[in-house]
Amino acid sequence: MIRRALSFLATALATTLALAPAADASAAPADPSYKVLVFSKTDTFRHDSIPTAIQTIKDLGAANGFTVDVTEDDTVFTRTGLSPYKTVVFASTTGDVLNDAEQAAFEGYIRSGGGYVGIHAAADTEYSWPFYGELVGAYFKTHPAQQQAAVKVEDLVNPSTAHLPASWSRFDEWYAYRSNPRTTVHVLASLDETSYSAGSGAMGDHPITWCKNHQGGRSWYTGMGHTKDSYADPAFRKMLLGGIRYTAGAVNADCTPSGGGTGTVQAESFQTGQGVRPVTKEGADNGQTLGYLDPGDWVSYANLPVGGSTTFKARVVSGGAGGTIQIRDGSPTGPVLGSVAVPNTGGWTAFKDVSTTLKAVPSGRADVHLTFTGTGSSLFDVDDFAFSAPAPGPMLGLAGKCLDVSGAATTNGTQVQLSTCNGGYAQQWTRTPSGELRALGKCLDVFGGGIADGTKVELWDCNATGAQQWTPTPAGELRNPRSGKCLDVLGGGTTDGTKVLLWTCWGGANQRWSLPA
Known part of the structure; x- marks a missing residue:
């Protein structure tokens, strides 16, 4: 009887499954309505x-x-x-x-x-x-x-x-x-x-x-x-x-910009923290601020794309004593990338922007911590904040032509060349505080970290190596410190498509460059 009952149940279950409608491949886990x-x-x-x-x-x-x-x-x-x-x-x-x-x-x-x-x-x-x-x-x-x-x-x-x-x-x-x-x-x-x-x-x-x-x-x-x-x-x-x-806010996602800087981060969207909590406040972006900030409190934000950033800006409000925001890398006691003072803004609904310059910012992404200092309690609220990088621009070289990525390709190893300036994205460069030169989301790179005259200069994934460091000199050269050599236009040519490469620095016109502001 037990064996017959089990057989009947198995048959019934198989029939039920066969008759059940197929799951919608585009269905997601249930959200609040x-x-x-x-x-x-x-x-x-x-x-x-x-x-x-x-x-x-x-x-x-x-x-x-x-x-x-x-x-x-x-x-x-x-x-x-x-x-x-x-x-x-x-x-x-x-x-x-x-x-x-x-x-x-x-x-x-x-x-x-x-x-x-x-x-x-x-x-x-x-x-x-x-x-x-x-x-x-x-x-x-x-x-x-x-x-x-x-x-x-x-x-x-x-x-x-x-x-x-x-x-x-x-x-x-x-x-x-x-x-x-x-x-x-x-x-x-x-x-x-x-x-x-x-x-x-x-x-x-x-x-x-x-x-x-x-x-x-x-x-x-x-x-x-x-x-x-x-x-x-x-x-x-x-x-x-x-x-x-x-x-709709049913699921969270990293939607910070791909091209450098984090865009605007809502301060109350922290991953972890100590002594803080969101506060509903009129006039705040998204309707909330990060509040109840006392000395020693902190918050963390995971995996922000901060590489290339030189400035930190925050929207704050304070009817109290004010204090200081410290921007730290990796942990609440990690290296300080910058600090910015927050004043009494004139009341708890009077918002103000504060900003500071940054130093030693990691390349790529990093876990960022904000720590708070001051005297007393309820120092200030933070509404949102952003990291920003310098605006990209052209790099002018020999005959007023531009440093250009061949074919605007982003494949590792793409040749970098001299070409007539056209305002395209293949000619828009950004210099980071760590000395990288970036275009199309990648870095100006010396092939294989080479040091020989004539070594190819190319586009490559940014990796913080010496092959991607470039230092401007007073003479207008771009020197690669690892090799001690300069960015050079092959043979002093001015024809579109002339390759750039690594060469012993000698002060010629084909080694002088005007960097973006």
């Missing part, structure tokens, strides 16, 4: 994939516990109209879709912690509204014919891209942008321009999906999604779901 608004108004070109995009988001909502409202009525963009929604999806909107009052309401919504998702032509929207351009990250410029291309997935842990392979081949209409957003956004995926015909849309470094924190809110954008077939792709659907969940 929230509402999403999909906005699809168009003022110029209208994509025929918009209805498919809307239905996809509805399906994602049904499978993942959020409610979806859909509108093309811009009058919903008021403080009251937007208040029920955790995030707003701009589904291939185009042109001028909001009036001045509606724009102001949406700005307030974002600054109060609201979310924004932009799909495809959302970047072809509101060109005369600077806040929107900063929120989406970049404006549309052009596109070639629809075609297959290889997508390089740069962040394999973000909730919108963690499921993707490092190289993802797909068919779409591949947007190029009026500017490269890398320095202000966290790039999740970019295009391999060698894998398709970019034509006039070639950017070299070509981000296509990214996220960012913006003035208290969260933003996520993808240039994909032109075709109806995109929305049938489980991988694309799951990527879109991750963007919605991130901007």
Whole structure:
């Protein structure tokens, strides 16, 4: 009887499993219920994939516990109209879709912690509204014919891209942008321009999906999604779901900029701390500050991309004695990168920016700790803070030409050369406090750490070695301290594409360079 009962139960279980609906591949763990608004108004070109995009988001909502409202009525963009929604999806909107009052309401919504998702032509929207351009990250410029291309997935842990392979081949209409957003956004995926015909849309470094924190809110954008077939792709659907969940605050993610500096970090979003807690405060970005700060208290923020930063700025408020913020590397007692005094700002709702210069900042990413000193208790609150690096610019050499990365390629070993200045990203360089010269997210490098005359100078992953250190001399040379030799234009040539290399310093015109400010 026991054996027969077990057999019956096994058969019943197998039947139940066979009849159960298949799990939605794009479903995520259950979140607290929230509402999403999909906005699809168009003022110029209208994509025929918009209805498919809307239905996809509805399906994602049904499978993942959020409610979806859909509108093309811009009058919903008021403080009251937007208040029920955790995030707003701009589904291939185009042109001028909001009036001045509606724009102001949406700005307030974002600054109060609201979310924004932009799909495809959302970047072809509101060109005369600077806040929107900063929120989406970049404006549309052009596109070639629809075609297959290889997508390089740069962040394999973000909730919108963690499921993707490092190289993802797909068919779409591949947007190029009026500017490269890398320095202000966290790039999740970019295009391999060698894998398709970019034509006039070639950017070299070509981000296509990214996220960012913006003035208290969260933003996520993808240039994909032109075709109806995109929305049938489980991988694309799951990527879109991750963007919605991130901007709705259902899941956290690292959306600090990829190109140097951390962007704005909400101080109350610390990983660990001692003696501190968030405080709800009117006028604070995201509605909260980091408060109850007493002498000896501290907080930590993991894995911030601080490499190249020279300045720390914080938004603070104090109706008390004030005090000092110390920026430390690695631990509450780690090396001090900088200190900044916080005064009494005139009350607990009177916000003020304070800043300081930094020294000995680690390259790449670091665990940053803020420690607090002063006299008494409740010294001040910190609303948000940011690390920043010098703005990139051209490096001028022989005949007024620019130091250039061949083909704007980011492959390790790409030759660096002299070329006519064109304002492109392959000619934008930043010098870090540690002496690196960076372009396209990589470093000017002496091949193999060589010291012989004629050694190739190339682009390579930044690694803090002596092969990537460059010191300007009073004569205008760029000297590599490890070898004691200089950055040199081969044979004093001025033809576009002339290689630069390592050579004994001798004071010639082909070894003199003008660095970016």
